[in-house]
Amino acid sequence: MITDAMIRNAGKYSPERIPDSWFGTVPGAAEVAPPILDLRRFTPYLCALTDIQLTANALVAVVARYNSSRVLENTAAMLSAQQGAWYLPSKDYLYYNLAGVTAAPVAGYTTHFSVWVKNPSVADKIFQGITLSNEERALAETYGVYNTVEKGLLPLSIDQQIAREYIVTGEESHSRTITLAVAGTVYTIENIYPNPGEIIVLTRIASTTGAVLDDVRFTINRDDTGPYADVRTPALSLVLGGEINCFIPAVNEIRLTTSSTLVPGAAVDFRFTFQRIKLTNILRCRFGLVSRDEVPGDTWDKCKAGIL
Numbered sequence: 001m002i003t004d005a006m007i008r009n010a011g012k013y014s015p016e017r018i019p020d021s022w023f024g025t026v027p028g029a030a031e032v033a034p035p036i037l038d039l040r041r042f043t044p045y046l047c048a049l050t051d052i053q054l055t056a057n058a059l060v061a062v063v064a065r066y067n068s069s070r071v072l073e074n075t076a077a078m079l080s081a082q083q084g085a086w087y088l089p090s091k092d093y094l095y096y097n098l099a100g101v102t103a104a105p106v107a108g109y110t111t112h113f114s115v116w117v118k119n120p121s122v123a124d125k126i127f128q129g130i131t132l133s134n135e136e137r138a139l140a141e142t143y144g145v146y147n148t149v150e151k152g153l154l155p156l157s158i159d160q161q162i163a164r165e166y167i168v169t170g171e172e173s174h175s176r177t178i179t180l181a182v183a184g185t186v187y188t189i190e191n192i193y194p195n196p197g198e199i200i201v202l203t204r205i206a207s208t209t210g211a212v213l214d215d216v217r218f219t220i221n222r223d224d225t226g227p228y229a230d231v232r233t234p235a236l237s238l239v240l241g242g243e244i245n246c247f248i249p250a251v252n253e254i255r256l257t258t259s260s261t262l263v264p265g266a267a268v269d270f271r272f273t274f275q276r277i278k279l280t281n282i283l284r285c286r287f288g289l290v291s292r293d294e295v296p297g298d299t300w301d302k303c304k305a306g307i308l
Contacts, residue, residue, distance in 0.1 A: 019246040027099075027105050037095060067089075122305045170275065186219075195276060197278065199277050208269045208270075209236060210260075213261070218231045
């Protein structure tokens with residue numbers, strides 16, 4: 001489950017996309033308890049729920065809330081076992097859950113999804129109506145950010161930002177088969193390291209669909225932080241639509257591990273994709289790796305303003 005603490009951790013190398021999954025019984029005429037996603041205290045970050053994958057079922061409805069908007073939709077005609085067209089952004093409250101439509105419960109239901117986390121620039125804050133500091137107001141006036149936001153040219157979308165600023169020097173998809181010989185033991189899937197002058201970004205994960213009682217985990221750690229994401233595999237698969245999108249940058253390393261509760265001796269297949277990205281001055285500024293005086297020109301100020 002994605003928590004407020006995980007959101008704060010993910011704001012380190014903004015923007016980042018955290019993967020998660022859920023499986024279980026959707027209760028009759030009620031919502032899943034506790035909720036699948038319930039984020040309330042993630043200021044100053046901006047979050048967006050996206051990439052929801054589920055199975056079409058007339059007895060199951062999607063319940064979502066983001067800022068002041070509410071969603072209650074039956075899943076009967078939704079894209080089944082594929083990621084649907086969802087983008088639910090919020091600056092203060094983000095909620096996703098499933099609910100039974102009739103008195104009959106639905107057993108063995110699964111879903112997976114991702115949450116974008118962004119540390120807002122000055123342009124983001126102006127667009128969202130968030131109060132600026134004195135320094136931020138000065139940057140907004142210097143670079144004409146107020147007018148550019150009013151024109152609709154800022155803030156840049158996350159897709160635009162990544163396409164402009166993340167120079168891909170390589171992309172790899174790896175496959176590993178891990179035998180979980182002892183229940184409750186952590187096994188390494190792979191440790192990934194960047195080349196000099198680069199960072200790495202984990203972009204997709206997938207695995208064999210695990211049995212519910214086995215509770216196989218696909219755990220992601222990066223750099224010197226604690227567990228970044230802990231995805232339970234019964235909601236995943238190796239076929240199209242079964243993998244989860246993510247965007248997890250790391251400066252030093254990404255560590256992928258797995259464990260299980262009840263499957264000693266079982267072999268589980270894992271697949272994951274990552275990109276090698278050139279570590280530019282823009283990324284150094286955005287990630288807080290340098291101060292204003294350590295980069296040439298006004299790169300630091302423009303990054304903070306949201307122009308770059």
